[in-house]
Amino acid sequence: MSGSQPLSRRRFVQSAAAVGTAGMYFTSTGRAAADLSPNERPVFATIGLRNQGWSITSKSFRFADFAALADVDQNVLEQNRSKVGRDGRKTPDGYADYREVLDRKDIDAVMIATPDHWHTKIAVEAMLAGKDVYCEKPLTLTIDEGKLIEQMVKKTGRVFQVGTMQRSESGxxxxxxxxxxxxxxxxxxxxxxxxxxxxSPSPVIPVTDVPKGLDWDRWLGPAPKVDYRALPEMRKGYGGGVPLYSNCHYAFRxxxxxxxxxxxxxxxxxxxxxxxxxxxxxxxxxxxxxxxxxxxxxxxxxxxxxxxxxxxxxxxxxxxxxxxxxxxxxxxxxxxxxxxxxxxxxxxxxxxxxxxxxxxxxxxxxxxxxxxxxxYGGPVSANHTANFIEGMRSRKQPISDVxxxxxxxxxxxxxxxxxxxxxxxxxxxxxxxxxxxxxxxxxxxxxxxxxxxxxx
Known part of the structure; x- marks a missing residue:
């Protein structure tokens, strides 16, 4: 399907009352989303893949097909391409530069889970490229960035879901x-x-070598040019596999x-x-x-x-x-x-x-x-992506609007x-x-x- 075309009519079930179907939705013929033919399912790409990026991608498998993934860390990119390609799914194409994703005409929507300082640039350029957008919270780094995104949603007519899942999935x-x-x-x-x-505050974090596979300049992107900093102690649990103290992955917040x-x-x-x-x-x-x-x-x-x-x-x-x-x-x-x-x-x-x-x-x-x-404004969706796709179909803004x-x-x-x-x-x-x-x-x-x- 083209990124400028609405989806075919689908009907969502109410999450709280549904038994055994929470998070599922059905077409007008009553078929579950998992039964849709490939040309009926929207085509997605995810930009920014660590932690929450993988979470929103994996939660969306039942609703959409992923044609591409992008990340400035080559290790993260390849790990996630491999994970998407499991269980009979096609391995998506991988890109270090998100602009190559936006250039593709076969992609209907992008999911953005980069650090916050990248959100607005990617989201605005995605809308101008004809893509609907799902972007993780917090949406912006500054107040004026929010105003710009609002202007672009109005100008382009794109559907835009902010990833505040507390409004639905945990809500x-x-x-x-x-x-x-x-x-x-x-x-x-x-x-x-x-x-x-x-x-918690941090100790002094020294300058150290950039990890192999990470494009540090591109990770910084719109932010000022600075040295990469990290201590050798590793983070455990959610966000594991990265330094406990750094100015990069996970600790950027x-x-x-x-x-x-x-x-x-x-x-x-x-x-x-x-x-x-x-x-x-x-x-x-x-x-x-x-x-x-x-x-x-x-x-x-x-x-x-x-x-x-x-x-x-x-x-x-x-x-x-x-x-x-x-x-x-x-x-x-x-x-x-x-x-x-x-x-x-x-x-x-x-x-x-x-x-x-x-x-x-x-x-x-x-x-x-x-x-x-x-x-909620209608039947409650147990899945934030499902609510987003319903907005793509109806061309109405979803529950977490900008x-x-x-x-x-x-x-x-x-x-x-x-x-x-x-x-x-x-x-x-x-x-x-x-x-x-x-x-x-x-x-x-x-x-x-x-x-x-x-x-x-």
Whole structure:
């Protein structure tokens, strides 16, 4: 199928109620996705393959065929090509340069799981090349990048899914939470607290040789040219097989050059759900105040003065003034999850539980039929890729659209800017700029390194 053509009509089943079919969808003839002929299945490519890149690829096998993979680390690229080629699947073509993927006319959509500082360039160029886009969260490195992506979605008409899976795959409890708030079960909301974990500082990380197979210059891409740094101790568990401390694989989230620390990592999940519940997906805060925080290195004029250690905040407590006099607290203390507090009670939700007196009241006063579907906008998909493909078919934006994602991510970006500048920021959610602070507004965008500018 051509990347500019909608998919044939498919119908998704509701995830929570479906037994034995969770995550599956069916064509108009009732055939499961796995039974579709090759010319009925969309053709995908993944750009950026370590950890989450492989996760979203492997979860998509039942829905799509993968014609190409791209990664700047040759070892990662070949390992993942081999894994895709198992179980009778065709081994996809491999590329070190993602632009070769975008040049292919047979690819309908790309999945982007590169480090955050690469997201916008690849996503914009993919849309201009006629591809629909699934991009991992956090979508952007800066607020202005989000505005550009929104413009390109409108200009090109492409379907764009942000990989905030908490809205679907791990989201049944979160959908219940959004429904609880929007149905007024805890009265008028006064406060919402997002617990998103602290981060450990690093020791001094020395310059060392670039690992064999890694194109370090291309990994840096739009970011400033710096030396590769790593310590020999290896990371265990998720993200294993790479140095525990480095300025590259996995640890990139701890550097402002490539990401935004825990604020844009876990914040992209919990602040998103909080804004959804509050009905604040088309607006933003009026003020962001850093109450308590720890930066692991010294800063001057908002820039780190030390370049051999992690520089994102390790601990923080941020107060965000939201519409309707709601106070949002983003904190690294306490349980990871979201606490909603209203005039009639409070409850807590995370990926493992939803608890509180209002939840106990479900025994006698359950949520009404259709409440979850009303929040989701239709039958709930248990698979984020399935929801994306449904959007490709209908040419409607999926559950994690760029506009709602960028609005909540602005809160996370502003929190980081406020800590870096050591002051509260007043925000104009209509103009999407800091009020009366030119220095802070200078952090809304970031210049790309020469040779890695976005090709518009």
């Amino acid at each position: 049944q409890r979160f959908l219940q939470a959004v429904a609880m708030v929007q149905l007024g079960r805890i009265g008028t909301i006064k406060r919402v607290t997002c617990g998103i974990n602290s981060m 701890n550097w402002h050059e490539y990401s935004g620390g825990k604020l844009t990592d876990w914040g992209a999940h919990h602040v998103d759900i909080a804004c959804w519940a509050l009905g604040a997906t088309e607006t933003g805060p009026s003020k962001v105040t850093p109450l308590e925080y720890t930066l692991p290195v010294n800063y001057k004029d908002g820039q780190p003065t030390v370049h051999d250690q992690y520089n994102a905040a390790t601990k923080f407590k941020i107060k965000v003034d939201m519409p309707n006099d709601v106070e949002m607290i983003i904190t690294s203390e306490g349980d990871n999850g979201i606490m909603f507090e209203g005039t009639k009670g409070r409850f807590f939700v995370n990926r493992g539980k939803i608890v509180g007196k209002p939840i106990e009241d479900w025994k006698t006063n359950p949520l009404p039929d259709g409440a979850i579907e009303n929040v 506009w709602s994602h960028n609005r909540m991510l602005e809160i996370c970006h502003l929190s980081n800017i406020a800590m870096r500048l050591d002051r509260a920021l007043e925000w104009d959610p209509a103009k999407r700029e800091v009020i009366g602070d030119s220095q802070a507004n200078g952090f809304l965008s970031r210049e790309s390194r020469k040779g890695y500018e976005i090709n518009l």
